[in-house]
Amino acid sequence: MPGISIYSPLDLPRGQTLQNRLVMPPLVIWKAGQDGLVTEAHLRHYSQTAPGCGLVIVEATAVSPEGRLAATQLGLFSDSQIPGMRRLARRIREAGALPGIQLHHAGARTNLEKTWGATPVSPSPVPDRDDLRVLEEEEIHRILDDFRKAAERAVEAGFAVLEVHGAHGFLGSQFLSPRTNHRTDRWGGSLGGRLRFLGEILAGLRATVGDAALVSCRLGVAEADPGEGPFLTQAEGLAAAQELARQGLEMIHVSHGGSLPRDLPRDLPPEGNSAPKSGSLPGPGLADPLLQLAKPVKAALTIPVIAIGGITLPEAARNALDQSYGDLIAAGRALLADPGWAQKSRDGTNRSIQVCRQCQPRCFHYTDPPRCPARKAAGIAPPGE
Numbered sequence: 001m002p003g004i005s006i007y008s009p010l011d012l013p014r015g016q017t018l019q020n021r022l023v024m025p026p027l028v029i030w031k032a033g034q035d036g037l038v039t040e041a042h043l044r045h046y047s048q049t050a051p052g053c054g055l056v057i058v059e060a061t062a063v064s065p066e067g068r069l070a071a072t073q074l075g076l077f078s079d080s081q082i083p084g085m086r087r088l089a090r091r092i093r094e095a096g097a098l099p100g101i102q103l104h105h106a107g108a109r110t111n112l113e114k115t116w117g118a119t120p121v122s123p124s125p126v127p128d129r130d131d132l133r134v135l136e137e138e139e140i141h142r143i144l145d146d147f148r149k150a151a152e153r154a155v156e157a158g159f160a161v162l163e164v165h166g167a168h169g170f171l172g173s174q175f176l177s178p179r180t181n182h183r184t185d186r187w188g189g190s191l192g193g194r195l196r197f198l199g200e201i202l203a204g205l206r207a208t209v210g211d212a213a214l215v216s217c218r219l220g221v222a223e224a225d226p227g228e229g230p231f232l233t234q235a236e237g238l239a240a241a242q243e244l245a246r247q248g249l250e251m252i253h254v255s256h257g258g259s260l261p262r263d264l265p266r267d268l269p270p271e272g273n274s275a276p277k278s279g280s281l282p283g284p285g286l287a288d289p290l291l292q293l294a295k296p297v298k299a300a301l302t303i304p305v306i307a308i309g310g311i312t313l314p315e316a317a318r319n320a321l322d323q324s325y326g327d328l329i330a331a332g333r334a335l336l337a338d339p340g341w342a343q344k345s346r347d348g349t350n351r352s353i354q355v356c357r358q359c360q361p362r363c364f365h366y367t368d369p370p371r372c373p374a375r376k377a378a379g380i381a382p383p384g385e
Contacts, residue, residue, distance in 0.1 A: 006318045006329060007346055010054065012304060013250040014214045016160050018054035018098055021321060022342050023306055023330040025253070026102035026163065026218075027365070028059040028073065029383040034116050036062060036075025038084030041384030043091055049335045050095035052342030055328065057163055057253075058088060060104035063150035064143060066118035067105030067171065073114075076103065076150040082157050089158035100161030101154050102218065103147055103205075107171030108132055108180075123175050123197075124182040140187060140197070143171075148204045155212045161251070162205055162213050166198045167220030169258025176240060177223060177257055178230035195240050199247055206248055214250045216306075220257030221293055232257045238296055245301050253306040254294040254326070264289035294325045306330050312337070312356045314345035333358070336365045336383060337374035354378040 007020045031041040050056045062068040062075045075081050085101075092099035106114075108122035112131055120132040121139065135143070151162050166172030174180040175197035181188045187196055198217065205215045221237030241252055288310025298305040307326025311317050317329040334341045337356035344353050354374040364371040369382030 002322050004321060006314075006321050010304070010327065012161075012214055014160075014211050016098060016214055018328070019096055020052075020054040020346065021328045022053050022055075022317065022345070023308075023328050024049055024053045024056040024097070024335050024342070025306075025308055025330040025332045026057045026059045026165075027332050027336060028070070029365075029369075030070055030072040031384045032072050032074045034071065036068075036073065036077065036081055038074065038081070038088050039384075042074070042084075042088060045339075045384040046088060047091050047095065048339035049342070050092045050097045051340070052344070052346045053095075053097040053335075055100055055161065056092045056095075056097040057100040057102055057161065058092075058159070060102050060165055061150070061154075063103050063105055064118075064146045066115050066120055067107065067110070067143070067146075068115045068118075069104065069106040069110055069170070071114050071116060073104075076101075076153045077146060079153065082153050085154065085157035085159070093158070098161060099159050100163055100216070101159045102163040102165050103150050103154070104165040105143060105146075105171040107174045109169055109174075121171075122180075123171075123187065124180060126180075137185070137187075144197075144200050144204055147201045148208045151205045151208050151213070155209050160213050161216055162209065163216040163218055163251075163253060164198065164201050164205065165218050167218045167253075167255040167257060169220070169223075172198045172201070172217075173220045173223075173232075173257045176220070177232045179223070179226065179232070191236055191239060192243075195243060198240075199244060202244065202249055203247065215248075216251035216253060217244060217249055218253040218255055219244070220255050221297060222261050223257035224259035224261055234261065234293070234296070237293075238300060241297050242300055245303050249303060251304045251306065252297065252301065253308070253330070254297050255308065256290060256293060260289050260293075264292045291320065291325055295323075298324055298326050304328060308332065310358075312358070313353075314350055317345070333363060333365070336363070337372060338378065339380065339383075354380070 010018045089099040222234040291309030294307035305326040306328045308330035311331040333356040338354040
């Protein structure tokens with residue numbers, strides 16, 4: 001959006017205001033236990049990374065015991081989890097950011113070990129998976145109620161933005177994608193049927209929290225063509241985003257449905273967001289395929305759009321905003337590589353930033369945090385430690 005600074009305030013629905021348009025997206029650090037409680041590690045991590053951000057969305061937080069993605073995932077499925085969440089929301093506000101939280105259910109993308117013995121669930125049968133059960137109508141409504149109860153707890157704890165996870169192949173995506181939803185009842189079939197689950201979650205949250213919080217969704221708007229069988233196309237994903245906005249969705253965080261379409265731009269400019277040479281910073285390339293998914297959504301909707309993908313430098317965040325990829329720009333790996341990234345960006349001390357090296361094939365933060373090369377170079381402890 002030419003003429004608008006990444007560091008200018010943004011008014012959101014429900015009377016919320018952000019100090020700037022930088023977002024810390026929900027990236028898990030795996031520091032909870034079986035009880036799903038906030039730990040001192042979480043408090044330290046968010047205290048370090050929140051300064052300088054406009055919005056901080058706390059990592060994927062399970063709404064149901066059987067929906068946990070990992071045995072060490074945060075939860076909001078019990079009232080006992082509210083006090084720790086209240087401390088966490090307060091820490092984020094004290095840093096100057098608006099606190100949000102992502103409400104999550106893994107669906108079939110988990111197992112008995114990760115759920116502490118609770119049986120995983122799925123919209124439809126999954127080949128070679130005899131450790132899960134297909135959701136019946138009654139249990140779908142139970143999970144919808146779990147989302148509502150988690151939202152109540154989040155608001156009681158002080159969170160102002162509630163983001164429903166409808167991306168990355170988790171339960172919301174599993175219902176939306178024709179690849180994983182083969183149901184013939186009202187929860188499957190047409191796009192409207194497959195979108196019903198997410199629509200019912202969002203409607204339930206809106207009715208439950210009133211003006212106390214803004215309701216958002218991280219929506220997977222496309223997935224890769226598997227070569228055979230149906231899949232979620234960009235056209236369907238955009239139609240889903242438009243329909244949710246029509247139903248009252250107040251903000252959208254654009255991502256993929258579990259895999260990226262292969263026809264999106266993937267080659268960064270010669271000095272794009274790749275590992276920097278000694279004594280230099282990478283350039284602000286915007287060819288990241290994930291980032292490309294946000295632009296058509298931004299063009300089609302009037303609600304605030306969060307764009308994410310490959311942002312490791314302040315200049316790249318500014319360019320993404322200027323070129324109308326989104327109303328807000330999320331920088332996940334950048335903040336994991338350097339917890340002071342947002343504050344340094346705001347203060348103009350870019351040269352002191354430890355730049356994410358874009359480790360392949362997967363981010364070391366996710367697989368082995370002590371091996372993150374940017375943090376090692378700066379002598380920064382892994383997240384939460």
